[in-house]
Amino acid sequence: MKSSLGGLSVLPFASFVDLITSDQELQRELRSEPRKRLRELGIKIGTMETGLLNAITDVDGIKVGQTTIIKGQGKGAARTGVTVIFPHSGNIYEDNLFASYFDLNGWGEMTGIASLENTGLLQTPIFLTGTVNVGIVYAAAMKYLCRVNPNMGVTEEVSYPIVAECLDDDLSDTPSCPISEEDVFKAIEEAKGGPVAEGAVGGGTGMTLFDFKGGIGTSSRRTKDGYTVGVLVMANTANREELRIDGVPVGRKIQGYDYKPGNTKSIIMIAATDAPLLPFQLKKIAKRVAHGLAQTGAISHTGSGDIILAFSTANHIPKNGSVSVHAIKSVNDFNITPLYQATVEATQEAILNALTMAQTMVGRDGNTAFGIPLDQVQTIMKKYSW
Amino acid sequence: MKSSLGGLSVLPFASFVDLITSDQELQRELRSEPRKRLRELGIKIGTMETGLLNAITDVDGIKVGQTTIIKGQGKGAARTGVTVIFPHSGNIYEDNLFASYFDLNGWGEMTGIASLENTGLLQTPIFLTGTVNVGIVYAAAMKYLCRVNPNMGVTEEVSYPIVAECLDDDLSDTPSCPISEEDVFKAIEEAKGGPVAEGAVGGGTGMTLFDFKGGIGTSSRRTKDGYTVGVLVMANTANREELRIDGVPVGRKIQGYDYKPGNTKSIIMIAATDAPLLPFQLKKIAKRVAHGLAQTGAISHTGSGDIILAFSTANHIPKNGSVSVHAIKSVNDFNITPLYQATVEATQEAILNALTMAQTMVGRDGNTAFGIPLDQVQTIMKKYSW
Amino acid sequence: MKSSLGGLSVLPFASFVDLITSDQELQRELRSEPRKRLRELGIKIGTMETGLLNAITDVDGIKVGQTTIIKGQGKGAARTGVTVIFPHSGNIYEDNLFASYFDLNGWGEMTGIASLENTGLLQTPIFLTGTVNVGIVYAAAMKYLCRVNPNMGVTEEVSYPIVAECLDDDLSDTPSCPISEEDVFKAIEEAKGGPVAEGAVGGGTGMTLFDFKGGIGTSSRRTKDGYTVGVLVMANTANREELRIDGVPVGRKIQGYDYKPGNTKSIIMIAATDAPLLPFQLKKIAKRVAHGLAQTGAISHTGSGDIILAFSTANHIPKNGSVSVHAIKSVNDFNITPLYQATVEATQEAILNALTMAQTMVGRDGNTAFGIPLDQVQTIMKKYSW
């Protein structure tokens, strides 16, 4: 069967990659497909301005690191990785941030949430990865925390790593558990501000979205009050017919690219803002992340682990008893609606960036997730442009 | 300024009603504007079939009663009422149903939720009304329960009425608290199955939606497994520019009908199904109601009391200790996704029915909420029809 | 059968009151039994110091008002009332406080909790009353708010009254709904700082506790950091054999005073502190209120509406958009444990004060709730004193 990639008629990818003999070659080929962010396609979501990079890193101090693992084909093929978000540029163990959590459809895993809800604090970096990697990533995260905070678990309180996952089993041979602690440390070491790689990278390497290739996506918005909201998603959810781009039912209009859905999937969504918000306000932000997901057309299937975490970088809470009373700032709830709008818009665009930036990938047993055909997307959107 | 109502060019309503001298005449005039349900305009939401009536009453046994109060003009004008939903045709006090609650943005009131969450049960009818009426409706509901269950609060457990509200202060002179217990009893007595009046009726009489006139709306869907999901909303929320109909940004395309938003608003959404669901599953249904709201474009402003209740009519739980162990049925979560889709679709259409069915209304101090111009809606939708 | 009241051998109360012909006489007689607070009996709970009054009013600014209704005997007898807590001395509508809620076993009613959880704010006085009075108290509370805040529901946001209840049906003829709006206004007008009447007063007039007479109780503690925690309970719960006073199983040791339990009962517990705490911290305080209840031996029966609200008077949050960012203080969680201990101790003692301060009461149909015999309490406690 032939399929159409990027508007070109080519050999089916599964056959194509049979010709590839080395992992290096495989990675190079997989990455050769030109991909664009949604705005590069001329499509905007909403009415607010983006931040400079249109990324979660527009929230000052946030750093993102990613390790991408693409190894082998057929049985034992690995298409997985890890993405780590450092919520500020300092030592998050010593210097905590307010955070909250919303379980939209928590058929998935996010560790550390009991502690996050009890303390209202984010106390560690946030790790995103494939399902079977959670344990090893957690172990590595704990070792990292012990290393940079030698007194943790000796004379000082432990922090509980946030590790969230989606199932990358369609493309990756998950029972082989391909991630090592070194892969996690590598992501940590490479974490930086600036542009964030999107699509089939990091924790999102092996994921699918609206039955096309998905993965990591990000976006941001700025309010008139000068606050920034950034969202980063690891997107692995929803069926094609659900897909809406700015309301247009693109998923129902796209031709070709048959893909048989496997198990139900998940999406992890992280929202960050420099607006000073308290934990109960961040829970309200997290609920607007759910609104953003819904506005892409997703209905959150039963097995989809749709889990949301929101944090604010504005108030720094020291992790010790040295200060008896914290002085905190908090946006007046009467003025918070622009932050809600920013969240809804940035979430949508982050999900759609994960979609448009993800190139076609062939994984275990020849399973292929096609990058959404950008030419078709543009054609459909032009037809219904408002 | 002239404005266009239902395709006709007429005097601005605020001037128009100055000519009216009696409440009867006022009510007649206000109701003379022809309104249609969304499907009567040729617009469908989603892909699933509706129930026979496309209403919450498609769930067998559900009865709805409404009292509409339209009195006076200017200072002291009342545009309010009460809508009551009987969740089954028997005595809900003696014969409870599983239910759950989701606080999407609970800046509003729904009484009885502590009991509902603790017992997992809906034990009373559900009352929807304007904000200042909550106390009197609660008192009337309690009297009604005492009357039909003479042992309640004597030898048997009390049930706590579910009374939810939205603020109808733009059109109604709320501090005058115009509802009486008799108005509540009247709604109870008139409750029946069959078609449900929509728009500016019952609890929704004085409400606005997307800066047009809003109120009560309902819709339903049937799954291939033969289950029905029905949704009824009392809709009083969101700004015009948010409005999307099937993804089309109708709110940004409509011409004219300036309306200065007052305080932020609310929406109460009730989902019912005959599918056998447990309380934790109904909470997941309630979260899909939120998805449905989001897909109309709403972002849930800070002051909007967006509160959701979901119940299932399938398992009847007797309110006493006569049975030591209940035999219960529950849909397998692996098969629940069609109910989610049904909920998302029915919620959207219920909200949009509240919008298209609500006629223009002039309330206190000449404040006017215009019915959304159906001709413009149709024109815009045709332009972008997929 | 003779029974022993306060150490004196008297006629059974049910016969005794048959001799009484007027409500005034009835009230006088019922109040003639000498009662004492726990500390007046020489019993202390815990190790921390109490506030000056050992009452919730030790938290600066808190005012309590109570209307007690004792009317008639037999059928139609009323033993009910309302207790109102003003959380500070200003206008709580304009000047909100952080608050949170914990549903320990919410088979009861507390209105206004959706709004409280969404905003993190207490925006109205707190009303405690008998079950069937909730509607009328809510309506009166709303009228009161409209009166002192004429723009509420017109140009300003509505606040949703907190009205909580326990079932006083054993002593009061509840279906007769004996409370009027005037009774509520009276409690509001009489609210004041200083000592708080305890036992069979206000909302607690008709309640029972550990199968003895219960009602309103209060206590407070001061931490070494100079913070005060005050607790006020409306206590109507638990069976006699559960009762522990400072660990001693007093309920199992008391002789006589047979009382047939009616329906299961409830307890509403309100904790206040002048320590600056955020909503998520107040939820943790509320959970320690549950610990305090447990340490009295209560197991929280199925039908007991055990509902807890906690608020802090330290941060005042204006109810409007005039301030874009609030400056807030918050106790460091590393230093919060003394507030937990204060809460556990004050809750226990508040419950026990409700018990020891409540005099014997005869209600509808001659139903009699005996005041716990203080002489027996003292004798038992002395035997096991540590």
Add this chain to the structure above:
Amino acid sequence: MKSSLGGLSVLPFASFVDLITSDQELQRELRSEPRKRLRELGIKIGTMETGLLNAITDVDGIKVGQTTIIKGQGKGAARTGVTVIFPHSGNIYEDNLFASYFDLNGWGEMTGIASLENTGLLQTPIFLTGTVNVGIVYAAAMKYLCRVNPNMGVTEEVSYPIVAECLDDDLSDTPSCPISEEDVFKAIEEAKGGPVAEGAVGGGTGMTLFDFKGGIGTSSRRTKDGYTVGVLVMANTANREELRIDGVPVGRKIQGYDYKPGNTKSIIMIAATDAPLLPFQLKKIAKRVAHGLAQTGAISHTGSGDIILAFSTANHIPKNGSVSVHAIKSVNDFNITPLYQATVEATQEAILNALTMAQTMVGRDGNTAFGIPLDQVQTIMKKYSW
């Protein structure tokens, strides 16, 4: 300084163990101190009957496996381990049970709770361990699940392991992360019904309780309806002065045994029952576990990760879509109170069994946790016996 152990005057343990040269000898010595369960000391909690073994394994089908790691002294000393609870005798991955979770003071970790709350199901064994082991235990648990369910993560849904922890840093050199995946598999393999080892074993090996040695404890109760409630705790919390045994303030009466508290601690509590309960009912059971903890005198300090999970073995829910509707049984809430009482009693006794069964242990850097002196406990309890 000399201290009194088990009624005998001996050398301080820290010196004592200096004489020990091998790990085998160390383990033998540490275990030589005679310990007893609470009932063997003649002390009963509550009034209900225990199950046959007075252990969680009285709930039919439950199996417990434990690996205890005691290695080295001084720097690098390991006093840790893992305890695994199999909730039934079959394959819990394929055959799920209803469960719920209560975060009493979640400054700790329990993985898998998003999934547990979303599905209402326990889908894996429950693992209890020391804090730094969570990652490796999670990884091993996932491997175990993949091994016994080869299609997991390939054609079938993943289950998310429940791994909960307390910090054993006072006795164990936690940053050295001494547990291996083999240790976890060993606990899994050795899991069995019957008596459960208590005290300093398994996950509880290095833990302290009321400033004495703590660890694993268990207890059970039977209701008159023939249901069993079993509780197993990993107890590592509270200060000595809080300790109450059946209400007697034993902690304040014990002489000697100075112990300087380190960081604040945690307690994980698992309740199981064969009574058919739905998830929302199991949450109510979990809240009574908190009552049981409170009745031991604990106030749940700020840093204590007090996390509770409750499950029912009565309804088996297959983990696939083969059955469209489950037939389920559920205890009538009107008859549930005896299960609450059973839970409160069993929790208390499980905690106290962890205390009385735990022998003195010397850990890293000579840190010593003394077994509570049983002779003093008995003497104190006799003095205040009721």
